[in-house]
Each structure stands twice: as structure tokens, then as C-alpha cells.
Amino acid sequence: MQDSRKAIIAWSFYDWANSAFATTVMAGFFPIFFSSYWSVAHSAQQSTFYLGLANSLEAILVAILAPILGSIADKGSFKKRFLIFFTFLGCVMTVGLWFVQAGMWPLAVIFYILATVGFSGSLIFYDALLPAVASEKRVDFVSSLGYGMGYIGGGTLFLINVLMYLNPSWFGFADEIAAVKAAFVSVGIWWAVFTIPLIVFVKEPHFAHAKRSKRAVRDGLRQFAVTFKAIRDLKVVGIFLLAYWFYIDGVDTIIRMAVDYGSAIGFPASSLIVALLITQFVAFPSAIAYNLLGKRIGVKKALLVAIAAYCFIAVLGYFMSEIWHFYALACIIGLFQGGIQALSRSYYTRIIPTEFSAEFFGFYNMLGKFAAIIGPVLIGVVTLVSGSNRLGILSIIILFIIGGVLLWRVDEAEGATSLASFRSSMAAKELQKVSD
Structure with a gap:
């Protein structure tokens, strides 16, 4: 199964599928549409606060569910089933945004939170399937390929959606409102269709400890508690997760809040959309190329x-005043966005036991989501209290600095030793259960 070309391509196509949600909905039209249509009666600062709160509520839900569902998925080999469930939830809720009328911002928030739970939840199990698809030798490349496919796939549909928004009559829509709502529907369909290759061609490995549904739930909950304690012994995993917790928050916050920030400081919506397109198409080759940089100087x-680079980006964001500044920033973000995401994922596979991949990726996504609770709210609160969106965007530098310092302390050699001890301990416990 590992390194099968068909499985690698099928797995990568899920990034192509779900990235349409990240581009068209999360980063693109939802923030613009939220402030100009659903929350039009409120100020820019209030709209930013509500959007940040929605992102944080979604993060709390996923953070609570992620490690528990990961444990259950590992015990019963249910990774693909959970992925399909969360994908279905995300697709249905995204299409549902079509029905939300002007001024109904609470309903828009509910649909958005559930759709984003579907998006984020599916990624737990998508990431967890990576060790089944790629060997350690190819995992950096395959992880980067997934992100690269995501940027080109999400960017392609986003380009179509942008054309729909800028020229609604070309597509038979009465106005921009109808075009944006149709864009949400197109995301749900795109996401569902391009998930099919993964469902068909990626085979989930069934470990010897796989259990039936009811027993998998019971043992999965028990295993969650065991692994939570074990992470204290797997010191390197714990330090990396803390580092990831902080620095990926800054990345996610920029992805989710950049358009809202640009809109708040007076840039026109059409220019913000162009900047997002620039990021997507710069990020596609950059995600692949960053894999080569990792090989040359080391992944860490x-x-x-x-x-x-992201600290530099936040500083530039504070000082930008012209639209070409936003375009330049979009290019710089594109150079590093895919690389930091792809190499973080592949680096993590090296320091965890692959037979418990969903469970450990549950913790990985849990901490990433708990971090996403901090970032959007941090920007929202700083913006609301200070009255300055610029200070809000500058505040996330703190997260990058803390994450970088913690990552510097990760020792891979020590991690290999503790991982071997963990595997021996778990094997002994399984043998004890059998003998009992």
C-alpha cells in the first residue's frame, strides 16, 4: 500500500477537494459576505469580533472531539468512515449557506461553524492516513504534494467563483449576491466529487488490535486516557505539539482573518480576492519546492x-497602506504557507507510532484547534479594545515567537529512543490483555 502511485494521487486529491472550502469559504467569500450582507448592520470592528468568535467556537468543538475520535478510529480502523462522515457534514452545511438571508448573521455563524467542523474534522483522519500511503522516505514529498494539489485545486475553483462574483451575468446570475451563494453551493459539490478517489483507492490498514464498533468506542476512550499520559513520557512529541500549537495558530489566523483585515483598512473586495488568488497559485509550486529546502537544510x-518569515509578514501587515502592498504580502505568504503546513505534518509522522496515527493526529489537530481559539479572538479583542485593526494583526507575532523557541528545543534522537520505549510498553500491555 505504501508508495503506491494510485493511492498517493487519490490521497492527494482530497486536499484538492477540501481546499475549495478553505479558499472560497473560509478565506474568501464568507468574511466579505458576512460583513457586507449577513452582518451589514454592525461596525467593521464588531463584524471582526463575531467572525473571530465563530472561528474559535468551531475550534473548541473540534479540539474536544479530535483526540477522542482519533482513539476510536485507531481501535476500530475507522479512519475512512470518520473522514466520510465529516466530509458529508461539511458539504451539506456549506451548501446550506445558500438559504441564509440578509441580516441573519447568527444563522450564518451556525452553518459556518458546522461546515468548518466538517472541514477540520475530516482533516484529522486524512492526515492520519498519510503513514498508510507514504513510507518515511517519501512522506515529506507526499505531504507537500497534498498541499500543492490543495492550492491548485482550491485556487482553480476559487478562480471560477471570483469570475462568477465579478461578472455574474456571464453565468446567468441576477447579481453578486446570487453569484456568491452559488459559489458556496459549488464548493459543496466540488468537495464531495473529488473525495471519491480517496474513498475508492486508499486502503486503510487494519492492525491486529482493530475492534468492532462498540468495543472500539470503549477501548478508544480508554486508550485516549492512556496516550494522554504517555505524551508526558514522549517528551519530544509533547514539545513539538506545544510548538505547533503556537506557530500554526498564527498561520491559521492569517488564513482566516486576512481578508477581513484588508477590508477593515479600506481595500476593495475585488482587490482582496485577487490577492487570495495570487497566494493560491504562488503556494502551489512553493509547497513542492519547500520540500527540497527541507531536504537540504533539514525539516526542523x-x-x-x-x-x-511569518513574523516578518505580520510586521509588513501592520505597515501596509497601498493595495500593491497587499499583493506583495500575498506573494510572500504563498512562498511559506504550504511549506510550513506540509513539513509540520510530515515531521510529526516521524516522531509518533504509526499504528496509533489517528489518535496522535487527534492530539495534533486538537492543539492546533485550541491554538485557533487564541488567534482569532486575540485579533478580535485587540482590535475591539484598541480600535485599531493594525494592532490586532501585529499581536499574532507573539504566537510565532513562542512556537519557534519551543520548536528549537525538539530533539529527534531523544524522540526515537522514547518512541521505541512506548512501542514496547504498548506491546506488553496488548500481550497482557490476551493472556488475561
């Missing part, structure tokens, strides 16, 4: 370079 050093 490549991650530290990206973290430093």
Missing part, C-alpha cells in the same frame, strides 16, 4: 525559517 530548520 526549514520550519524555523518559515516561522521567522
